[in-house]
Amino acid sequence: MADDGDGERIALLRFVERFALTLREAGLAPMPARVLAYALADDADRYTAGDLARGLGVSPAAISGAVRYLVQVGFFVREREPGTRSDLYVLDDQDLWSRFVSAELTSLDRFVQAIDSGVEVLGVERPGGRRLAETRDFMAFLRVEMTGVLARWPAERARLAADRGEVTSRRSG
């Protein structure tokens, strides 16, 4: 039975690495990616820095920077249990990925802004300027649409939860 636990542990860590790789492709740094993947996949709902270090088998130093980033971006919320001398990192289940996409929106804004300044300098008369203007328009469009998508998520989320709650084994519509 101890073997079962170990096996699951290994499976979990393997998955964490795989998932972290995907997160890295999405723009996260390696260690934040690992920490986030681990915190999501393991069963606790709050972790100390030490938990994360031991769980992942990495040095506490590596955790420090990772959690700082994850808190800043909004994946983690830093908490403190009274009478404990270590911070607790709990992932903000509710808006977790909405936050992530919101951050992307900011990035989109920078995009639009950067291109806009280029259009100003080059002028829309030239072919290059025209292309840039179209690119900017698309990014702006995307930004608006994404906002709408985010707004629709809570309802969809509730719908999914309701479906799961009402009939667990239903297969079709």
Added chain:
Amino acid sequence: MADDGDGERIALLRFVERFALTLREAGLAPMPARVLAYALADDADRYTAGDLARGLGVSPAAISGAVRYLVQVGFFVREREPGTRSDLYVLDDQDLWSRFVSAELTSLDRFVQAIDSGVEVLGVERPGGRRLAETRDFMAFLRVEMTGVLARWPAERARLAADRGEVTSRRSG
């Protein structure tokens, strides 16, 4: 007047660097980012590898890998003028950024797939598995919504073009 040309050239290259930086944040490698930014911002609608190398002031070797990537992703289309011995790279104006987002969709698919395998291994009964399942659901939702957004773009694009075409100096309404 030669100074004007040089000044514009410098301004263009400065913008290219700035824009390329934003593109890198969006996931592109440095050189592809520069090449794409330059091809968009400069006035030609087709470039040889040599054009890009000279225009950016980098070695032809650096261009080679960049255009290969950009062609693969769909930003560039490789063409060949009869009687010429150099390939021409022309940016596919029409679907340029739609393609880009489409690529992101594929990335989202990998996301969903990676998480899904994790859910299988860990099971949805455990808190970790449940969290993963919710993450997967969000990503899947995002994927569907993004497809819709892309579908809406052509109409919006046409609308913007019509607005610009009909009245150039209109400010409101």
Added chain:
DNA sequence: AAGAACATTCACAACATCGTGAAGGGTGTG
């Protein structure tokens, strides 16, 4: 009040990545 446990910061070594320069193919031209 001294000590222990914990997290953070800093400097460093390992690692990966990037772009250049030189060498190598393939294709028209004289």
Added chain:
DNA sequence: CACACCCTTCACGATGTTGTGAATGTTCTT
């Protein structure tokens, strides 16, 4: 048929990044 041109590939130096280990500071226990 040799040459010139252009692009590609390869190996290397430079640069940036990552994660560890040691040192530091801080907070609770004894």
